[in-house]
Amino acid sequence: MSTPAAVPTTDPTPTAVRPAGLTVDDLTVRYGSTTAVEHVSLDVAPAETVAVIGPSGCGKSTTLRAVAGLVPVAEGAVGLAGRDITGLSPARRDIGLVPQNYAVFPHMSVAANIGYGLRARGTATPRREERVREMLELTHLSDLAERRPDQLSGGQRQRVALARALAIQPDALLLDEPLAALDPQLRGGLRRELAAMLAATECATLIVTHDQREALSLGSRIALLRDGRLVQFDTPQRLWDDPVDAFVADFLAGAVLLDAEVADGHAVTLDGRWRIPVGDLAVRPTGHGAVRLLLRHDSLTVTDDADAAALLAEVTHSEFTGDGVHLTVRAGERLLGVRVPPDARIGRSVSLAVAPGRATLLSPRA
Known part of the structure; x- marks a missing residue:
């Protein structure tokens, strides 16, 4: 059965006139002869969180990796804060990335992990220390600043990775399955904590998740993908009340x-x-x-x-x-x-x- 065309909530913005925030325009990604993402367009405003959701293999993680610059773009463009970043290396994109496994440095303390990106950018010590303190407070890790990752719970490691990504004050934050590695009993509380932390930031946030409840609770808008194509992009309420097709109705709300x-x-x-x-x-x-x-x-x-x-x-x-x-x-x-x-x-x-x-x-x- 053919997949419906994308149903964006707004007209796509021309590449030449990019707004603040994150824009993905007609994005196509291929792995050899396989098309993983096909003509996907979405946007994320500053201080907004958009959730990308869909079944396994739908292209949601590939979309996030293309935005981060980790996979090449075959067609289309990625814009951020008024800049075309499609051809830039990941280090030059001003993007904070939290991968699914958190990728915290095991030999560093919590504070050193959070300050790593600032140190790599040559941030002066006083400002770096101040920013680390701000992130420790935001993520409720101040009492754990000198611990190593192996002394932390999964939820605490997740907050370390989030704090490290936010410390550089990125224009966009990308979260790949942020709660997937946690026990189900922890997810509810950490989902609420994550929502509060994201609300305190000004960056455009893109979350990839397979969890419908996570998407509905964290995303001010949701992009639902199937077979590499965007099926519907809208607010949680409109997706719930007026799904574009039976797939959206079943996948998001059963x-x-x-x-x-x-x-x-x-x-x-x-x-x-x-x-x-x-x-x-x-x-x-x-x-x-x-x-x-x-x-x-x-x-x-x-x-x-x-x-x-x-x-x-x-x-x-x-x-x-x-x-x-x-x-x-x-x-x-x-x-x-x-x-x-x-x-x-x-x-x-x-x-x-x-x-x-x-x-x-x-x-x-x-």
């Missing part, structure tokens, strides 16, 4: 997006086999041109009522979730999700109905 039409006060979908009164649906305008039905896991209920608005579906899988059971059901060729109480008695098939107001009819603007 939702289902069905083609539909409205006839005689009903939303008709699944080749006419399911007719739902429009009055039972939340109706929202869409910017993507077609009538569609958006279903989340709380949109459906199992019913005993054999009315025309019910849909008969086959149960293919059930999964206990503590406070309920999540069912995967098949209706024709489509898989849907529905939650039921933990003590519900479910057979091989169920009759489904829409929970009033919980499913959304996306209808084109008049």
